[in-house]
Amino acid sequence: MAKAKTNTEDYLRMYRQMVRIRTFEDNANQLYLSAKMPGLTHMYSGEEAVAVGICEALTDDDRITSTHRGHGHCVAKGAEFKEMFCELLGKAEGYCRGKGGSMHIADQSHGNLGANAIVGGSMGIATGSALRAKLQGSDDVTVCFFGDGATAQGLWYEVMNMAALWKLPVIYACENNGYSEYTKTEEIAAGSITARAEAFGIEAHQVDGQDVMAVNALAQKLVARARKGEGPFFIELMTYRYHGHHVGDINREYYRSKDEEKDWKDNRDPIIRFRAHLVSEGIASEDEIDAINAEIEKDAAEAVAYAEAAAYPDVSEVDMHVYAA
Amino acid sequence: MREITLSQAVNEAIAEEMRRDPTVFLMGEDVAEAGTPFKVLSGLVEEFGTERIIDTPISEPGFVGLAVGAAMTGARPIVDLMFGDFIYLVMDQLCNQAAKQHYMSGGKLTVPMVLRTNMGATRRSAAQHSQSLQALVAHIPGLKVAMPSSAYEAKGLMKTAIRDNNPVVIFEDKLMYQDKAPVPEEEYLIPFGEAFVKREGRDITLIATSSMVQVAEKAAMALAQEGIEAEVIDPRTIVPLDEATLIESVKKTSRAIVIDEGHQSYGVTSEIASRLNEKAFYHLDAPVMRMGAMDVPVPFSPALEDLTVPTPQAVVEAARKLCGGEMIHAA
Numbered sequence: 001m002a003k004a005k006t007n008t009e010d011y012l013r014m015y016r017q018m019v020r021i022r023t024f025e026d027n028a029n030q031l032y033l034s035a036k037m038p039g040l041t042h043m044y045s046g047e048e049a050v051a052v053g054i055c056e057a058l059t060d061d062d063r064i065t066s067t068h069r070g071h072g073h074c075v076a077k078g079a080e081f082k083e084m085f086c087e088l089l090g091k092a093e094g095y096c097r098g099k100g101g102s103m104h105i106a107d108q109s110h111g112n113l114g115a116n117a118i119v120g121g122s123m124g125i126a127t128g129s130a131l132r133a134k135l136q137g138s139d140d141v142t143v144c145f146f147g148d149g150a151t152a153q154g155l156w157y158e159v160m161n162m163a164a165l166w167k168l169p170v171i172y173a174c175e176n177n178g179y180s181e182y183t184k185t186e187e188i189a190a191g192s193i194t195a196r197a198e199a200f201g202i203e204a205h206q207v208d209g210q211d212v213m214a215v216n217a218l219a220q221k222l223v224a225r226a227r228k229g230e231g232p233f234f235i236e237l238m239t240y241r242y243h244g245h246h247v248g249d250i251n252r253e254y255y256r257s258k259d260e261e262k263d264w265k266d267n268r269d270p271i272i273r274f275r276a277h278l279v280s281e282g283i284a285s286e287d288e289i290d291a292i293n294a295e296i297e298k299d300a301a302e303a304v305a306y307a308e309a310a311a312y313p314d315v316s317e318v319d320m321h322v323y324a325a
Numbered sequence: 326m327r328e329i330t331l332s333q334a335v336n337e338a339i340a341e342e343m344r345r346d347p348t349v350f351l352m353g354e355d356v357a358e359a360g361t362p363f364k365v366l367s368g369l370v371e372e373f374g375t376e377r378i379i380d381t382p383i384s385e386p387g388f389v390g391l392a393v394g395a396a397m398t399g400a401r402p403i404v405d406l407m408f409g410d411f412i413y414l415v416m417d418q419l420c421n422q423a424a425k426q427h428y429m430s431g432g433k434l435t436v437p438m439v440l441r442t443n444m445g446a447t448r449r450s451a452a453q454h455s456q457s458l459q460a461l462v463a464h465i466p467g468l469k470v471a472m473p474s475s476a477y478e479a480k481g482l483m484k485t486a487i488r489d490n491n492p493v494v495i496f497e498d499k500l501m502y503q504d505k506a507p508v509p510e511e512e513y514l515i516p517f518g519e520a521f522v523k524r525e526g527r528d529i530t531l532i533a534t535s536s537m538v539q540v541a542e543k544a545a546m547a548l549a550q551e552g553i554e555a556e557v558i559d560p561r562t563i564v565p566l567d568e569a570t571l572i573e574s575v576k577k578t579s580r581a582i583v584i585d586e587g588h589q590s591y592g593v594t595s596e597i598a599s600r601l602n603e604k605a606f607y608h609l610d611a612p613v614m615r616m617g618a619m620d621v622p623v624p625f626s627p628a629l630e631d632l633t634v635p636t637p638q639a640v641v642e643a644a645r646k647l648c649g650g651e652m653i654h655a656a
Contacts, residue, residue: 124390
């Protein structure tokens, strides 16, 4: 695995953040299966190294835009379980007072400009955030997360063109999990995805999205260069989603085999791989790691219980926040 | 008072706000050295530079998307959409992104941006450069919609729009850019949601937007010759709408015609007429009448195009019928 962070504390934080994402998603899935959560949600499980590897290279002043599969980005950028679960359950203490739900969590205090339920819908917003940084003369960087499916949206090509023309500090992070909703990526994407960015003169990279240190090493370098005005950049992160398109997409053998899923989970899981590395390098013992996992499970259980008991927004809030004062 | 064109009024409003607030910038196609095809923005790039008057590629969804993101992160962008007809291209950015961020985030995010564009037929520009699409955006909660009817309104509403913390769409009538009106030298703003009574009258209320205010005023002058005193009201913004002033007028006159250059069906005229029916029904002596553009794509031939928009003559005839007690059962 690539060497990036050498600080024990940084390694353990990256590990903890990945486990927090997985644990959050396991609980969210249970809330769906037990019919406690309104609507559907899209699981990030399997892709943790992408969000954590990148967001660990960012500060709270740096911004991200996220997707319908956005819980991972949200946690990685610093969000709290309690407000996130409240939002998933439509409660008043949620990040968006229950008005956004799973697909629209925004956490401005940590630079998360929000998840977006239109595939590719935030590409303009992320690029505009980078334009703002440039006009303002700040060195803030914006990362635009999107999936392989979003590379089929025309908006991406429009904003990449402008980002390249104006050298904007934006990093386009394509999480290629192999599936565009219920269709294999190879059936929707002609040619090479990195070549599309390169056509605009944008430096493009492909990285193993299951290797958090490789992702973080690349992100650290590109973020630092973007701060100096060398952006924009493109990264294709090869990853895998363990669940279906959403939590209700359970019988999916018509587009994806169970053997394939098992192979990714058994042999390329980003958390198992990083845990093995931490132990083999003597950064943490198995017991210490088990203790971290247990602590996170307890946090999540408490946050879920809190959210379940929390109040719904008052009916008077329904027409509040349509317009800003 | 000095008189300036609507075009100069828009230019002055933007320049004043850009001097006042360094977070204001403008982007769009051919806005810098070209100053737009209508030359509305001429001179701005010389004063503010290409950092703040930004020429974009012909990528409407892209640059409107950039404006949304810049607005969410502390800037006050003005986006120039060369023709109102291009609104169809930017619907996702405007209606799914800009309009909903504040609500979806429970009030955390704001999108203080202005999308300035135009409307209006009879410029012989055919079906894709002549539409008046204000009803499309007025339908979307979260967007405000301003429709200046002269240079005076164009300046005051633009300045208010730039300072507003919400996405605002301003429709300028592209045939009125060279029309002059008295505009004070000193600064003024026109608040949103305040209709203006352009002419007082007791017999019928003519509620008209943008270019149709001139049509209504001409009709009112002709009607006065016949002894019919028409009140002309310009709502100035259709979102928010100053319902109270409209209702108050209709309670006085008992009759109303609503005139707007958008297509009549499911349009601005329908919405305002419905509100008057709901809220002033027992004060009415005649059905509230709608006069919008014909429900046809705008034709190129002048012989056909001129038939599609409301004219002073048509307003006069309709007003006569309403005031004469002739019930109108079919338009």
